Every structure is written in C-alpha cells, then in structure tokens.
Amino acid sequence: MNEISRDERLSATRRTMDLLQGWGLGAREIAVILQLPETVKARHIGRFCDGEPFPDDPLVNRRVDYLSRIEEALHTFFPRNPEMRHLWVKRANKRFGQRAPVSVMVEDGESGMISVLSHLDCTFAWDLTGSKTDYART
Template sequence: MTQKMNLEDRIALTRAIVGLLDSWGLGAAEQIALLALPEGTRPGAVRQYRQSTPFPESAQLMERIEHLIGIADALRTSYPHNAHMGNIWMNRVNHRFDNRTPLRAMLEDGLGGIIAVRTHLDCAYDWHISGSGAKPG
C-alpha cells in the first residue's frame, strides 16, 4: 500500500494513525510496540511522526495499520453518536480478551491480538476471514 502512496499521502496516513493511537491513550513507547516499528525506534520518533515524517515502508506495518483502521471504523459504526465511546471501549476490561482491555490484548498479543479485537468488533471482517462469506465468482 505505501509503495503506491506519494509522500504527502504517507505523511497524512502516519499522522492519522498516531492521532488514533493518541486518542486511545497510548504513549509513544506503546505506539511503537503496537505498530511493531523497527527495533531501536525511540519514543521521540513518534513526535516526528505527528509532524512531517512518514512511517517506514513495511508490509508488516501496513498490515497492522489496515487492521487498526478497520478497528477505528468498526468503533465509529458501533458508537455513531458518541465518538468518545470507542476510546472508552478500547480501555475497558472485556471478558472476551481474558479480562484485559482490548488495548492491553493488542499490546501483549501483537498482531494476533489486533486481529482478535478487529474480529470481535467487525462482524463483516470476521465473516470474511472465517471463509463463510461468498466467494468471488
């Protein structure tokens, strides 16, 4: 995805994702961990991402970003009249995630945790990955 994006679009995407993670209450070190940014990425890099530095080009990073966008979209759909409810939901203990918050599950379980949160929120995505959806003809 990033290979097809120009620099301006990559910067806009980076800012949007950092803003999303900020809104969920994640600190810089947690954002680096959640996004699986390259080893050695310092928390100060997040400040640069907020300004004008795009994320590094990486298929692994883009996969996580696509799931995070899917989570954000599902939260907006679930709580269309209160934008703050999605942030509250992400930080509320949930039995589905072994009595952890969805954010804690994503941080502790990595990509698997991110996918688990998305599947819980987004029944269309869950239907798609379960193979139950209609196959393209």
Template sequence: MNPYTKDELLLITKSVMKILDNWELNSFQIISILGLPDKTPKRNINKYRNNLSFPYEKEIFERLEHIIGISDALRTTFPRNQHMASGWLKTEHRRFNNKAPIEVIIHEGLNGLRKIRSELDCTFAWDTTTG
C-alpha cells in the first residue's frame, strides 16, 4: 500500500533527482542506482526531474531512503562545498577495494547503497549492527 499522496511522491522524486544530478551522474548510472529496469527509456529521467514520480515499489523506496541518507551524510562531511561530495563519490578508496563509492553502488545495488551509507553515517551503521 502506498502511504504517499501524488504530490508527496512527486516531491520525493524531484528531491532525489536533484541529489543525483548534484552527484553528476549520467542517465545509465541513475537508472542503475534507482534499481529501475534496464530498459527504462532515458527520456524518463527527464520526466522524473519534472512531472513524473518514481513508481512506488518497496525496493525503489528503500534505495531512495539510502540516497537521501548518503546525501545528508555528505552534506555534513562537506558542509561548504557540495562538489566535494561528487568528488568523494568518484574517488577510489582502499576501504572499498580501491573502487569509487559510486562504482560500489552501481555494481552492488541495494547492498552497495547500504555499504556506502554505513561508511558515511555512523548512526545508520550503529542501527544496522544493534537492530
């Protein structure tokens, strides 16, 4: 059951698209990160920016929650420069086997989102280990 109104879904969609655009991702990366079907038309990405809301599916909304959580953690980590967040996501890190966090997210899907969020957000990491 969908707990959101049409307007709320559209607001969530636009907010997440703004985050993904700030991360400087291409359409294929966005489709992958959101867990949308591979055959999703690229033109839908522009529609999501404007007047089409994401389909309400449990896994997609779990991904959205993690995207928002990662964005919040990056904003706390780099409060004066949002471009640093995009740079961090695209820089290889030894904690991720010398892969960039965005690569981990794209290749590992939902588990990758959880892994990157756990790295950035200690309260999320704590909740996952104590819950």
C-alpha cells in the first residue's frame, strides 16, 4: 500500500477487517494474521473498524495484499455463493493436513497465507516458480 492516499488505505482497511471478521477471527487472531506492530494492542483492533487505517508498515501492507488476493480468488471459486467463501476458509481441508485454511494462515503466518493463496490462485503459484516465458522472443 505504498504511495497511496489515506482514503485508499482506509478503504483497504475496512475491506480487510470485514473479510477477517466474516471469517470469525477475533482481535488477537487479526493482530497475528496481519503481523501488526507490537504497539497495536488487541484491544485497539476495533479502531480499524471505526475509521483508522492500518499502520503503513511493509509487513502489514504485504499481508493485506495477500488477503485481498485470497478474497478475489474466493470470488472466482464461488462467484454466486458468498456463504461458501466463508465456509471454505473455516472447513478442514485435505490439502492443509485437515486444518482449515484460516487456521493455516493464523498459525503459519506469511507462509500459510502463501500456501492458501497458491492453492486458490494458480497464477500466483506459477509466478512463485519463476516460470515466466518471454513471448517477445518467439
């Protein structure tokens, strides 16, 4: 979220908080999944719902980006069923050792978020492998 206005940061904060609360995460889990600075206490998480944007921190920004991409991928998987988007992240999944994707993200941190995003979005997984073709030379 570098080089964006306060209003854009606030909008991203609201979308992210709606997403995480929709998944049933509490304040402590939200602080963990976003890797909020230690200066942000769990009791202050509600401020982000009331009009305060997330801190402009590179770790937080990267995680907000991952969550945004996960949300987009879930919309692709379940375009007409918003309830399934929330259920999918809460249900045990064989791919993650019978853990729920949301648990993987909270417990494993950034690597868990990458695992979930890679599972949902094959283009993200493809980019991670470095398998990019230069079509201009062919």
